[in-house]
Amino acid sequence: MSDMDHASIQGKMPVESVLLHLAQLRGDEQIVISNQSSARLWPRLSCHRLDFNYNPSTMGGAIPFAVGLALAQPEREVVVLSGDGSLLMSLGCLVTVVASGVTNLSVVLLDNRVYEVTGGQKTPASESDVDYAGLASAAGFPSVSRFADLGELQSRSEEIIAARGPRFLWLEVGPTPRDVFQDKHAPIAERLSSFQAAIRRGERR
């Protein structure tokens, strides 16, 4: 059984399809920070000068990192892809996002309900109905949405992108293909150096 079939059976969106859709929506001046588990697929789907694959990172670090970028470059939209395990490590960062005043940030939660990088162990939220949308709303995000159906996500994407930020997009996704975790990447400091040069040059195609 393929990962995609498995995802469909679980009633979750195939993570590859979700990320491919996000990659197709991506604006040319948009920064995308991918991080941990499901987001490790991103470098297979996108090769853009404003991508930064933030691995290895400290869990929970991608969202604050993206806040810093968004504060520093308010003319650009910043998208950060975070797993549920990472978000759970630092739920307070949702409050930090709103308090920072950024409006050019979208937090995309790829919720697969497990610690996938380490083999699929349960998180404290795996067997409960943690309402991430409710948490984001309570933190003050003006735009909050949740999708478990790919067709609905695709049909409503334009509306979500147009909404006032910061935005919180909760996506229930299936498992990541295991071979992604074998992908080799350049050392993170090298990749960061390229990314830094790209965002500081303000290159436009």
Add this chain to the structure above:
Amino acid sequence: MFTGSEIVEILEQSGVTHVVWLPDSTLGPWESDLESSSKLRLIRVCREGEAWPLAAGLLVAGQAPIVMMQTTGLFESGDAMRNVLFDLRLPVFAVIGARNWLVTDSGDSARRFTEPIVQAWGLDCVLIGQPSDKPKLADHYQACVHARQAGIVLLAEESG
């Protein structure tokens, strides 16, 4: 040791753009001065582990942030700091309030572990232990900026 206006003046003259902080009782009184500065932006985090990657994002995108927190926050945020300083190799600078440093007979374990923890991380650290040390803040910051390396100032506190 520093007043809020002194800190603001030093940071402004040093070219700092953002202060990413979670204050303690020694750093806290600087809040209104930091907020009223037209050249500095104060960014509040909910936990110290957020401060390092947030400052990293600012730095990568061309700003000049510093991190402020207490030693307890430094301990709490060790992995975030490790990632930013040693994996990403970013020269983030921090002012760390050293809780109970000036209380020589203190039994505070935060005081006891401050020096060994700073040494274990290999941080380029300067201690400001008395008023005559105040110029060391700007000097160390500028030295770190010039060398493009991370650094911290340990600000000796009576309590925390």
